[in-house]
Amino acid sequence: MTDITTKRAAHPVKAAFIGLGVMGFPMAGHMKKAGHDVTVYNRTAAKARDWTKKYGGKWAPTPAAAAKGVDIVCACVGNDNDLRSVIYGEEGILAGMKSGAIFVDHTTASAGVAREIAAEAAKKGLGFLDAPVSGGQAGAENGVLTIMVGGEAGTFAKAEPVISAYARAVTLLGPAGAGQLTKMVNQICIAGLVQGLSEGLSFAEMAGLDTQKVVDVISKGAAQSWQMDNRAKTMLADKFDFGFAVDWMRKDLGICLDEARGNGALLPLTGLVNQFYGRVQGMGGGRWDTSSLIRLLARPGNVVKAAKKAPAKAAGKAKKPAKKTVKKKAKGRKKRR
């Protein structure tokens, strides 16, 4: 893969990057290519070795060892608990960092855990920024992410030149937690919109319209969206391997709904879409991209099937199979929890 941008840092620093998943791996790579002295840590060490083979730099056996003596530590892991596990304890990031250093968390996590880490970091004389990103795997690979940051202005000013290595836009949105809250707004706007787009496209199919032509026409007006411009075609082709997975969106929406319970915001559509994503997971689509919501809706193909099944039920065999279905569904639900 070729990089669109390779930025050289004016002032190279010592940095650590914790978590080399689909996002972290290329992000840490951009940091190294910008000229910073980067040490990485990953839960499975093999991935960290792969990273050093590709980019140079060093890897460390623990988060604390990676964080030792560096100016800035960036993390990008799975969720609140993963985050706590790489931060706290004798082998955690905070144990390794020197006074005055800055910790930047790129994980999409709760605003609560961001505030918690900010408080812990302050106790140790460390700077902290919550800095979730958007732009997906492609954005990470091309170094063009949008970074939404919460924290203090002084800390932000110091960290910005470094994290800009993998970003197109880096914005301070408020105190600790504000980065996470902004990411939540982003996900809320996407989830409901993708559901609307799914309903529009499946309606067009059911109405017998030339769907691509419809998209071409309505995307010039008030119905236009990034999702329509970039996903409608693949949704109509029933292809769902274009980035951000349902499992991750489900995690993010869970965080949004928790936060809304605290701040009192009503989220009727978001709540509904969260349940729909749960159903997509239930049909084995957890790794499909978020536009797979359309799979739950009536399409010209799947309605014919349902119509064929109906007469069998009417023949009086409905009772037993119906019970079985209910049991299966209940089991499925338990598993997912």
Add this chain to the structure above:
Amino acid sequence: MSAKKAAWIGLGNMGYPMAGHLHKKGWSVTVYNRSKAKADTWAKEYGGQSAATPADAARGAEIVCVCVGNDNDLRSVTLSGNGALAGMAKGTILVDHTTASAGVARELFEAAKKKGIHFLDAPVSGGQVGAVNGQLTVMVGGDKKTFAKAEPAMRAYGKAVTLMGPAGAGQLTKMVNQICCVGAEQALAEGLNFAMRAGLDAKKVVDVISKGAAQSWQMENRGKTMIDDKFDFGFAVDWMRKDLGIVLEEARSNGATIPATSLIADCYSRLQARGEGRFDNTALIRLLTKP
């Protein structure tokens, strides 16, 4: 060379300026409006003629355009004794710009056909601003030949004029448009309200997230006015609720499942019940900010 003759039925927020554009493009336009005063005002402003009935307006016109409120208004100005079809000659074209059901479009297509008259269903998007500036998107259903003949006239107010398929296809396309619009609006409403409740600078949030995958026309053009609790930017709640009623009915017959759209239709009904039917359709956020 004498100017080609056209008729325009319905001079509301949309029809009034649309008929004006047609006149400015060199057509000789005769207008009809339910309240005569509006038709006279139009005739005075543009120097055209006004008629007492749709049939009178339509007499001698090559093309008759209609833009009224709903299915019933449409039937009364086209099919009744004094309706447009009664005045139209064989081979002329009836173009309906009303957002109406696909059913009534097919019904009018057939009724016109019996009289040797051609019909196009041609709902528009772009709102009042688009009508005033002659920048509408026109989604057309009907046959190709008729479309080819009528297209130059529709270009007077249409920036994009597209034949979508047979009779009804224009209306169905407009329905898809509305489904996508309201989904984006409700999601945006929930996102912005959440931002405000969370104590964020909501406008700054819009600036940041509108650069990425959350971007939408609604976010870029209505996000900030929604935050400011201002809802005088065009298409009203009452009209959107009407359009969604048509969508829900069509979905019932074609089998499409549209759960979010149904939820949002209920939200619009609640706004109407609160007396907020004349606010623009982004007022969805008021159910969240002022529940």
